[in-house]
Amino acid sequence: MRADADVEPNGEMLNEALGSALRLAVHDHLVVVISDFFGADEKTKKILKQLAVHNDVLGVLVYDPSATNLPDSDDLVITDGRLQAQLSLGKESIRQSVESFTSGRIASLLAWREEIGVPMLPLSAGEEVVPQVQKLLGVRRG
Numbered sequence: 001m002r003a004d005a006d007v008e009p010n011g012e013m014l015n016e017a018l019g020s021a022l023r024l025a026v027h028d029h030l031v032v033v034i035s036d037f038f039g040a041d042e043k044t045k046k047i048l049k050q051l052a053v054h055n056d057v058l059g060v061l062v063y064d065p066s067a068t069n070l071p072d073s074d075d076l077v078i079t080d081g082r083l084q085a086q087l088s089l090g091k092e093s094i095r096q097s098v099e100s101f102t103s104g105r106i107a108s109l110l111a112w113r114e115e116i117g118v119p120m121l122p123l124s125a126g127e128e129v130v131p132q133v134q135k136l137l138g139v140r141r142g
Contacts, residue, residue: 014039015039032058035061037109057118059109076089
């Protein structure tokens with residue numbers, strides 16, 4: 001996969017990649033999954049759990065900070081790269097629904113640590129990576 005590849009969004013791609021990892025990492029590997037977990041479902045959890053039986057697995061959830069902290073705007077245009085939609089964030093009910101959905105999605109993914117025994121580290125796409133990783137790993141600067 002390449003970041004500049006012209007690929008249609010497909011939620012099943014995550015499970016396909018994890019299935020490949022499952023075939024390759026049979027025992028005593030370190031599997032680090034860095035993803036936005038778009039398309040994650042029960043099958044994703046099952047594959048990660050299977051991977052974790054004989055391997056060390058770490059999930060890194062890359063998220064857009066604007067998903068949990070919506071901009072102060074009346075309208076917001078969102079896109080999946082092909083289609084666009086306009087959200088009327090000036091309406092409190094719409095703002096609350098969007099914030100609730102995105103916060104709930106992130107919280108459910110981070111809960112996989114307890115559910116399937118795979119640690120999930122949150123990584124904001126809106127901040128420098130190294131300081132975030134240092135903080136998540138408990139590295140003290142000084």
